[in-house]
Amino acid sequence: MEQHHSKYPIGHIVGFFLSLVMTIAAMFVALHTNLPRPTIMSIIGILAFLQAGMQLFMFMHIKESDNSVVQVVNIIYSIIIALTIVLGSIWVMHN
Template identity: 35%
Template sequence: MSNHESNHGSVKAYVTGFVFSIILTIIPLVLVLNHMMAKTALMVSILIAAVLQFVIQLFFFMHIRDGEEPRYNVAALILGIVFVVTIVSGSIWIMSFNSQVQ
């Protein structure tokens, strides 16, 4: 039965994930709407909140820990995240030279 629970999640896991998601949505919202920090600190804080919420949803909603070993889905996801981070940060970095080549 405990195996069954861990494979499909429980009401408790979903409620925990949901509550954390709401908190991690409200925190950045309050920070931004009340202009509570300097711009860079604010951007870093809300990005951290987004990444945390993404991780929480992976664990509590998408049950990334479940499934049998080896976890190819986790391997694929990590590879995908590496690609996405490379594409996004690489694009921002390379385009920061735009003014110098025009």
């Protein structure tokens, strides 16, 4: 499978600016809105999830692999580990 590599990394530039936009949006929602706290936390969580997914495709080149099944299994495993750590931490902090 032949891959075309450009000298100018436009995908990386776009990914960087999208990351900045999502980070600034989360900061704006947290600091400059009067939304209820659970709504703010939900918006920040959604933006974080979208940013992580975008970075997987823009910077980690997930879609450019020869063995996509292995990468899908690795991503699912990583999501399970991340959810276990986050939800476990929240559970411990509330109990």
